[in-house]
Amino acid sequence: MKRYQTFITFLALGLLLSCQYEFPEPDLLTPDSGQADFTKMVTIGSSITAGVMDAALYNRSQQNSFAVILANQMKEVGGGVFNVPEIDAEVGDLILTPTGGGLGRLILTVNRNTGSILPSPIIPGNPITPFTGDKSSINNFGINGLSLAGALLPASGDLQNPTHPLFNPYYARFASNPGMSTPIEDAAAALADGGTFFVFWLGKNDVLPYALTGGAIPELLTSDQDFSQRYQAALGTMLQANTEAKGALGNIPNINELPYFSTVTWDALPLPEALANIANAVYSDYNAGLDNLVTAGMLSEAERDLRKINFIPGQNGFIIEDKTLTDFNGNGLPSIRQSNINDKVALTTGQVLGQIIGNDPNMIVGVTVPVGDQYILLPSEQELMTEKINAFNQIIATAVSSNSDRLVLVDAKNLMDNINQGLVNANSVAVTNSISPPNGAFSTDGVHPNARGSAVLANHFIQSINDKWGSSIPMTNPNSFMGNDLPR
Known part of the structure; x- marks a missing residue:
């Protein structure tokens, strides 16, 4: 019997569209830092901050994270060098499987028998290797799969206990003291060492693993109480590391709207x-x-x-x-x-x-x-997700309000909602909630933005920061960044 490959064949339509984009008019405002200081920015977050794309962290994705793009734009207003713990992998290790299994990032491929366009892994992938650079100079502490609990506990980097539920090989590869240090301590140390501004975007992975397992494991959802306590502890560590530093906090987008859950239709x-x-x-x-x-x-x-x-x-x-x-x-x-x-x-x-x-x-x-x-x-699981995200985002908003002189809220949920409703464009070029080239803002895994989507996200951060502190960090041009590679 024929195998029914019904997977995202509509992507072929996107390939017929022009890949030419309009570029923006030059910024009329003179770049200025306003009431903030961007000399040294430190970022702490999860996979999007790290630059995961196509279900892997690899060289091109890491260098096109929203954090790197944001840092590059800040150079126009006095921002300095922004160092990342280089992954040194052209392909990367597939992260949407339990072990990766020697598979690399996803690419769109054409099934020669059916004509369907499928995300498929590159074989072989690249293993996760230790970072050999200067750990003390790192600015970006974006770590794939990092939850609030993982940010606070040394088990995240304990190479002696890789079976621990919180062990994270993406942190262990550059932990300052594996098995003893924590991601939030390392980020705080970087901020204390001359840092002037920070981006804090944790919380997504207190919801996302539940979604990616179809709601089959309720224990993957963090309780409201634990989320509040952990969030306050992690954010407090950053605020205390440098009492003069200002920061931008991202909230949690509506995960139900990710193209991971809409690319394959219910009647497929x-x-x-x-x-x-x-x-x-x-x-x-x-x-x-x-x-x-x-x-x-x-x-x-x-x-x-x-x-x-x-x-x-x-x-x-x-x-x-x-x-x-x-x-x-x-x-x-x-x-x-x-x-x-409804599914x-x-x-x-x-x-x-x-x-x-x-x-x-x-x-x-x-x-x-x-x-x-x-x-x-299921509908009930979607409702639970929405309730959790709303509750967690309220905790995040309260944290910002309690430190309004130093913090600004970057409403990533609102950005995602607007993209989903077709309300976002980059200089008159549509940005779509899909993995379909050339306009799709998401990489082939349907969870993480591609480089173009990361540029849109960076602009969203820039707008919030500029509005808060009267700065004029120039926007980037999302249309100069790659979307997804065309199918092979």
Whole structure:
């Protein structure tokens, strides 16, 4: 049976668009630092601050992080050298798998058999190697996968205990004292050593891992109390490191809106009429069992209608696990249904949908074998995500308000919302919430911005900083930065 490669074929449309961009008019304002001092900037954050793109940290991505772009623009108003712990990897190590497994960054590739355009890893990847430069001169403490707990605990860099849940090889490679130092201590030490300004963007990874596992592991969500305590401790360390330094704090974007959850659509399963009929026959007893439960008063009609399975010729929702359904496994009825418009589908679903299990033509993922919980954000999980993000962002906003003379809030959530609504452009060129070249702002992993998106983000930081302290850091031109590479 044919494998149904339905993954982001619409990207081909983007390739037909012109890759020519308009450039901005020269800045009319004379660059000025205003009431802030940008002589030495220190950044602390997670993967976006580090420059992860295409599910990897590699040379080109690291040098095009929003932090590097921001630092380059600050040079126009007295900013100094901005050193990063060079990764020294042309390809990088794939980070959206548990181990990377020798695979490198994702690139768009054309399936020669189906014509579909898929993100696929480069083989081989580059292993994560220790940073051999001067650790004391680092400015960018952006660390892939860094949570608030990881920022505060030495286990993040403990090379003697790499199995610890908080161990982070991206920090261990440049920790000042592996197993003893913490990321926030190292960043604070850099700020204390002549630092004048800092960017603090932690908190995303107290939500994102839950989303990337489809809400299957609730323990990955940080409690509100722990988030508040850890955030205050981490931020307090930075504020105390240099009581004169000012800073910009980013909040948490709406993760539900990431193209990681919109590139593969809920109806990504195409079936010819013959196969649709066969699949419907497979589920005839299941559907009849639902009707019997309604008659017995054990199931509402609304839930029955949600659970009933009906395939049609053409595009279909696929079979998924749904742990929120009433449990009737004792009656021989699994907790499954077809995906619908209210579900968020992980980008990685495109790699499994339509796969045949064990060479058995009757075992087709999404048709006779349900797609696992880890691939789908159910409506209830999306609501929980929204509640968490709103609660965490309120904690962040309160922290800024409590130190309003020294801090400015950079509303990354608002920027993401505006991109999602099509309200953002770079000098009349649209910036889209997609991985589709040339206008997509996100790299091929659907989570991290590409270089062009990072430039848009850097401008968002610049605007907030300029508005707060009357500075005139010049904006960069996002259209001079690369989007995603064209498919190979």
